[in-house]
Amino acid sequence: MAKKTFADFVILMDKFYLKKKLPNGKSISRENVSQYFAKEYKGEYANQKDQRKGLAEGGFRKLYTLWFRGIAPSIRIRPEIERPAKELRSINLIDDIDLGIPDGGTNFIAPYVITGAVKIGILADIHLPYHDLPVLKAAIKHLQKENIDVLLLNGDIFDFYKCSRYQQIPNKPSLKAELEMGRVFLRQLRQLFPTQKILFKDGNHENRLENYIINQAPALYGVESLTLSQLLEFNDLNIIHIKSHQLIQAGNLSILHGHEINAGGVNLARSIYMKVGCSALVAHNHKTSEVRFKTVQGNWHEVYTIGCLCDLYPDYAIFNQMNNGFAVVKVAADGGFKVDNLRVDGGVVVR
Numbered sequence: 001m002a003k004k005t006f007a008d009f010v011i012l013m014d015k016f017y018l019k020k021k022l023p024n025g026k027s028i029s030r031e032n033v034s035q036y037f038a039k040e041y042k043g044e045y046a047n048q049k050d051q052r053k054g055l056a057e058g059g060f061r062k063l064y065t066l067w068f069r070g071i072a073p074s075i076r077i078r079p080e081i082e083r084p085a086k087e088l089r090s091i092n093l094i095d096d097i098d099l100g101i102p103d104g105g106t107n108f109i110a111p112y113v114i115t116g117a118v119k120i121g122i123l124a125d126i127h128l129p130y131h132d133l134p135v136l137k138a139a140i141k142h143l144q145k146e147n148i149d150v151l152l153l154n155g156d157i158f159d160f161y162k163c164s165r166y167q168q169i170p171n172k173p174s175l176k177a178e179l180e181m182g183r184v185f186l187r188q189l190r191q192l193f194p195t196q197k198i199l200f201k202d203g204n205h206e207n208r209l210e211n212y213i214i215n216q217a218p219a220l221y222g223v224e225s226l227t228l229s230q231l232l233e234f235n236d237l238n239i240i241h242i243k244s245h246q247l248i249q250a251g252n253l254s255i256l257h258g259h260e261i262n263a264g265g266v267n268l269a270r271s272i273y274m275k276v277g278c279s280a281l282v283a284h285n286h287k288t289s290e291v292r293f294k295t296v297q298g299n300w301h302e303v304y305t306i307g308c309l310c311d312l313y314p315d316y317a318i319f320n321q322m323n324n325g326f327a328v329v330k331v332a333a334d335g336g337f338k339v340d341n342l343r344v345d346g347g348v349v350v351r
């Protein structure tokens with residue numbers, strides 16, 4: 001029997017919520033749900049102790065507690081769910097009303113989930129070829145010393161200046177030169193982190209490439225050899241490509257590049273929290289900041305924004321509040337996390 005996932009559980013709960021009955025005919029109670037799942041899992045674990053442990057590790061106990069509190073609908077977008085959103089959406093379709101129209105579909109992309117106890121190094125806003133080399137070296141050296149398990153390149157690794165819709169200075173590096181530099185850099189990263197999982201998340205600057213094709217050469221849209229993953233040889237380098245609007249979930253910490261939520265203002269971390277309502281780590285703003293909020297249940301939510309690894313004096317904003325920085329995130333098996341929100345100042349990594 002295939003191992004059951006959160007998605008299986010949610011689908012089952014959604015189905016039975018409508019009927020108020022479990023498949024074994026019993027009406028739904030916390031105890032019945034527990035018994036039902038214990039039976040479903042029989043044979044999958046060596047003994048009852050392992051079975052209970054497996055259920056607890058799977059988060060089922062917590063999930064059905066939430067379900068009984070009546071907040072199950074929000075669970076449907078929990079990051080543990082790996083099934084396509086459309087499949088989940090269809091479960092709740094009320095089929096005794098005919099509107100005569102098909103479902104409108106969804107842009108929802110299931111989050112990329114980083115599971116287990118891991119140490120993640122996060123670099124973002126390198127903006128090749130406008131990177132700050134000493135700063136970048138200091139950050140990478142630090143991640144090597146930290147023995148990270150996962151390297152997350154969290155958006156705006158490239159600048160794609162020549163694909164920008166803004167005014168361009170003609171003598172800036174060509175797209176060809178930028179891509180070549182990027183390929184060299186990614187190959188080097190793979191050598192420096194030979195066994196680590198490397199994730200490449202698209203930021204708003206990576207989006208420039210596809211936007212350029214859509215606006216300037218739509219006939220080339222969708223040509224496989226012109227996609228970022230082909231141009232940057234992600235397959236050869238064993239780099240996992242995470243799309244622009246895909247959330248990354250590491251334990252209880254949600255990770256975004258930042259363009260997805262369009263937050264700004266004087267208190268950056270706070271305004272991001274107003275958008276996300278959970279613990280989060282965001283790049284994009286090129287500035288280190290953080291804020292903590294305590295919920296009425298006494299749980300802390302933490303939001304971090306991390307600095308950039310590019311030149312602090314871009315020609316579009318010579319005077320600004322940007323700073324160099326990156327992060328190391330330790331995630332525990334139970335989803336707890338600790339963020340080291342590091343700055344690089346004068347070539348030195350500081351907290």
Ligand SMILES: [Fe+2]
Pocket residue numbers: 125127156284285286
């Ligand atoms: Fe950026």
Ligand SMILES: [Fe+2]
Pocket residue numbers: 155156203204205257258259283284285
């Ligand atoms: Fe950005």
